[in-house]
Each structure stands twice: as C-alpha cells, then as structure tokens.
Amino acid sequence: MTSAAPQDGARLRIGVAGASGYGGAETLRWLATHPGFEVCGVTSRRNAGRPVTAVHPHLAGFYDDLVFVEGPRELLAARPDAVVMGLPHRHAAAYAHALRAIAPELRLVDLSGDHRLDDAGLYRAHYGADHPHPEQLTSGAWEYGLPEANRTALEDARLVANPGCFATGALLAALPLARRGLITGAVRHVAMTGSSGSGIEPKAGTHHPERAGDVKAYKVLAHQHTPEVVLCLSRAGLDRATPWWMVPQSGPLARGIFTTLFVDLPPGTTEDAVRAAFAEEYADAPFVRLRDGTPRIAHVRGTNFCDVSVTVAEGIAVVLAAIDNLGKGMASQAVQNLNLMFGLPETSGLLVPGTRP
Ligand SMILES: NC(=O)c1ccc[n+]([C@@H]2O[C@H](COP(=O)([O-])OP(=O)(O)OC[C@H]3O[C@@H](n4cnc5c(N)ncnc54)[C@H](OP(=O)(O)O)[C@@H]3O)[C@@H](O)[C@H]2O)c1
Structure with missing residues (x-):
C-alpha cells in the first residue's frame, strides 16, 4: 500500500461537487x-456565491466562511487533493471527465451510478440513457468502493465508484455467502428505503403526505442497483448468471434502508456454519456489526455502520441488514474510501454511535 497522506501533519484538501x-x-x-481532511471547495450551480450555511443551516459553526462556487474549474482553483461528486448519474461522468481533463492526477469518489458497471449496454438498460464516456466502464480505472469487498484495491485507488445505497445493504448481506459458495439458486431481495434516497428536490413520490403513512413497491425486478450487486458478487465467486430478484419498497421514513435476503443454501448447511461464515468474513470489518436479533434503522442512523443478522431454517438463510442510505449507503462510505485512498486509518473520523429511537 502506498500512503498519499501528507507527512507534515497538514490536512488533505477535499472538494465536494x-x-x-x-x-x-x-x-x-x-x-x-x-x-x-479539510473541505477546500464546494459547488452548486444554483447557489454559487451563497454561503454553505445559508443552504445547510445544520452545518453552522463548521463552515461559516465557505461559499459555493459554480463548476469544475472554480472547484479546482481551491487545489483539492480529492473531490467527492454528489451529482445525478450521466452528469457525474461528464463532470469527472471535465475535472480530469484539467487535473489528471486528481483523486475522485463518485457517489453516482456512472462508474460502477463494466458494460455500456448494461448501463443503458438500467439507467435509461447512453453513458457519456462509455470507455470509462471498461477502462479498469475505477475501483468499486465497498471496502468490505475490495479493501486492498482501494488502498491504491485514484478513482472510486461509491456503491449504490441498496447495493451496499445487499452486498454486505450476501458477501460471506457468495465467497463460500453458499448461494445455490436465485436470490430474493426485498429492501425498504427512506425518502432521502430520492435526493433533495421535492418530487411527487417523496412529498410528505404521499409518503408519510404509506408503503409501496417500485421498480419491481428492475432496479438499477441489481447489476452492480451481481457484478460485485461475481468477483467474490458467485456465478454472474445467478438470478437476482429485487423488490424495492419506499417506506415512511426519511433515512435508512432495511434489507431482507432469502438465500437457498447447500443441503445440510447449519445456522452455526452460516453464522461462522459471517463472523469470519467481517472479523476485520469495523463497520459491520453482527446482531443476534433484528437490525434496526435507528441503531445505524447517522452512522457508517451496517448491522446484520442471519437466521437459517428449512434450507434457506434469511439475512437482514440495516444501513443509513446517506451514511454507509453513501457519504460516510465515501469518507471510508477516502481514508483508504490516502493511507489513513479506515475508521478515521467515522466512529460515532447510532441512535435509539
Ligand atoms: N440519496 C441517496 O440516498 C443516495 C445514496 C447513494 C448514492 N446516491 C447517488 O448520489 C448522487 C447524488 O444524490 P443526492 O441524493 O445527493 O442528490 P441531490 O440531493 O438531488 O443533489 C444533487 C446535487 O447535484 C447538483 N446537480 C444537479 N444536476 C447537476 C448538473 N447537471 N451538473 C452539476 N451539478 C448538478 C445539484 O446542485 P445544483 O443544481 O445547485 O448544481 C445538487 O447539489 C446521485 O447520483 C444518487 O443516485 C444517492
């Protein structure tokens, strides 16, 4: 592993697009x-020139002198060592291209789905449009940013595709089984998400009266995170042709994803063997907590933890996992990746307890 951290104690400069x-x-x-890390620059097209705390009042006292700038060129003027990109898909790939055209050595963490797949046709089928730079999908330059699957590669990575939120929950639930050949048939995947998964812009589907007291399914068997889950698990030994049946649900909460996987096990596999597989897999994973009872969203809210439990009966394993979609499913996982990319301790800045309730 090469450490990119400065040796003089200076903090690394991070831009956020x-x-x-x-x-x-x-x-x-x-x-x-x-x-x-210190934040050296932030972009927003619509808020350029405004203070960050005018848009995000909850950050008052932390970024009182920080003002939004408009685009990639202005962001690079702040001399970031790395940029985290929180942009819609398609726009993120174009943005990464623009940043790297000016600063080829820049480290990037992309929160969007633009650099997670390895096939332009697969991208088109799941994201509904052509990838603006399809060569990036096959370049091998982007590492998939799930440290529990890919830690060593991330320690040398310059470009990281942060996983999707649903994908993070599903992968942490399935990885120990995939690695040990314990998945024998189609995987059934049900996962409920909170409304913040749809971003900050109000939409009909995230409007409070429509969402608050309700549960519904959407994109049944067609969610765009399915192919990145199967791709990542195939690198861990799962046959890429394994059917993966996903039913996403939107629930009456703002943050959190609760994942349920149903996995057919090889005949005779005991619960003790499956629990041992999870314990072994995550022995050195500081952000995966194995629970005896059900995981709870409350316990991971605002954290980088994924809480997981497993039950085995009648030849199947039911694996439950809870994450914060904005945490382990997104931003704190991005910071976990930055830690690895710069040779800092993986947990640096990330160890906070969850909440109850
Ligand atoms: N929300 C989640 O739970 C979650 C979890 C994992 C991954 N993701 C992915 O992460 C990305 C960001 O999600 P989010 O929930 O943070 O979205 P969001 O709340 O809608 O924020 C998107 C940001 O992108 C900017 N933007 C929009 N269009 C742009 C463009 N064409 N060029 C440059 N900037 C543009 C917007 O600001 P301006 O319009 O002011 O520029 C805004 O700051 C998405 O790709 C999403 O799929 C989301």
Whole structure:
C-alpha cells in the first residue's frame, strides 16, 4: 500500500461537487470533524456565491466562511487533493471527465451510478440513457468502493465508484455467502428505503403526505442497483448468471434502508456454519456489526455502520441488514474510501454511535 497522506501533519484538501444536495451535505457533515481532511471547495450551480450555511443551516459553526462556487474549474482553483461528486448519474461522468481533463492526477469518489458497471449496454438498460464516456466502464480505472469487498484495491485507488445505497445493504448481506459458495439458486431481495434516497428536490413520490403513512413497491425486478450487486458478487465467486430478484419498497421514513435476503443454501448447511461464515468474513470489518436479533434503522442512523443478522431454517438463510442510505449507503462510505485512498486509518473520523429511537 502506498500512503498519499501528507507527512507534515497538514490536512488533505477535499472538494465536494454537488454540495447543495443530500449526498454533498452529508459528506460535509462527516468531513466537518475529520482529523485528516479539510473541505477546500464546494459547488452548486444554483447557489454559487451563497454561503454553505445559508443552504445547510445544520452545518453552522463548521463552515461559516465557505461559499459555493459554480463548476469544475472554480472547484479546482481551491487545489483539492480529492473531490467527492454528489451529482445525478450521466452528469457525474461528464463532470469527472471535465475535472480530469484539467487535473489528471486528481483523486475522485463518485457517489453516482456512472462508474460502477463494466458494460455500456448494461448501463443503458438500467439507467435509461447512453453513458457519456462509455470507455470509462471498461477502462479498469475505477475501483468499486465497498471496502468490505475490495479493501486492498482501494488502498491504491485514484478513482472510486461509491456503491449504490441498496447495493451496499445487499452486498454486505450476501458477501460471506457468495465467497463460500453458499448461494445455490436465485436470490430474493426485498429492501425498504427512506425518502432521502430520492435526493433533495421535492418530487411527487417523496412529498410528505404521499409518503408519510404509506408503503409501496417500485421498480419491481428492475432496479438499477441489481447489476452492480451481481457484478460485485461475481468477483467474490458467485456465478454472474445467478438470478437476482429485487423488490424495492419506499417506506415512511426519511433515512435508512432495511434489507431482507432469502438465500437457498447447500443441503445440510447449519445456522452455526452460516453464522461462522459471517463472523469470519467481517472479523476485520469495523463497520459491520453482527446482531443476534433484528437490525434496526435507528441503531445505524447517522452512522457508517451496517448491522446484520442471519437466521437459517428449512434450507434457506434469511439475512437482514440495516444501513443509513446517506451514511454507509453513501457519504460516510465515501469518507471510508477516502481514508483508504490516502493511507489513513479506515475508521478515521467515522466512529460515532447510532441512535435509539
Ligand atoms: N440519496 C441517496 O440516498 C443516495 C445514496 C447513494 C448514492 N446516491 C447517488 O448520489 C448522487 C447524488 O444524490 P443526492 O441524493 O445527493 O442528490 P441531490 O440531493 O438531488 O443533489 C444533487 C446535487 O447535484 C447538483 N446537480 C444537479 N444536476 C447537476 C448538473 N447537471 N451538473 C452539476 N451539478 C448538478 C445539484 O446542485 P445544483 O443544481 O445547485 O448544481 C445538487 O447539489 C446521485 O447520483 C444518487 O443516485 C444517492
């Protein structure tokens, strides 16, 4: 592993693109108290020239002198060592291209889905448009940013594709089974998300009266995170042709994803064996907590933790996982990746307890 951290104790400079959105705001929240990073610049097209705390009042006292700038060129003028991009897909790929055209050595963490897949046709099928720079999907330059699957590669990475929020929950639930050949058939995946998963712009589907007292499914068997889950698990040994049946649900909460996986096990596999697989897999994973009872969203809210439990009966494993979609599903995972990319301790700035309730 090569350490890119400065040797003189200076903090590394991080830019945040799309910092007026939820992912950007949450990245700023995690970086506000980080011992190794400082935020040197933030972009928002619509808020250029405005103070960050005017848009994100909850950050008052932490970024009182920081003002939004408009685009990539202005952001690079702040001399970032790395940029976290919290932009919509398609725009993120174009933005990364623009940044790297000016600063080829810049480290990037992309929160969008633009650099997670390895095939332009797959991208088009799941994101509904052509990728603006399809060569990036096959370049091998982008590492998939799930440290629990890919830690060593991330320690040398310059370009990181942060996983999707649903994908993070599903992958942490499935990885120990995939690695050990314990998935024998189609995987059933049900996952409920909070409304912040749709971003900061109000939409009909996230409007409070429509959402608050309700649960519904959407994108049944067609969610765009399915292919990145299967791709990542195939690198861990799962046959890429394994059917993955996902039913996403929107629930009456703002933050959190609760994942349920149903996995067919090889005959005779015991619960003790499956629990041992999870314990072994995550023995050195500081942000995965194995629970005896059900995980709870409350316990991971505002944290980088993923809480996981497993139950085995009648030849299947039911794996439950809870994450904060804006935390381990997004911004704090991005900071975990930055820690690894710069040779800092993986937990640096990230160890905070959850809440109850
Ligand atoms: N929300 C989640 O739970 C979650 C979890 C994991 C990953 N993600 C992914 O992370 C990315 C950001 O999500 P989010 O929830 O933070 O979205 P968001 O709240 O809608 O914020 C998007 C940001 O991007 C900026 N923006 C929009 N269009 C742009 C463009 N064409 N060029 C440059 N900037 C543009 C917006 O600011 P201005 O319009 O002012 O420039 C805003 O700051 C998305 O790709 C999303 O899929 C989201």
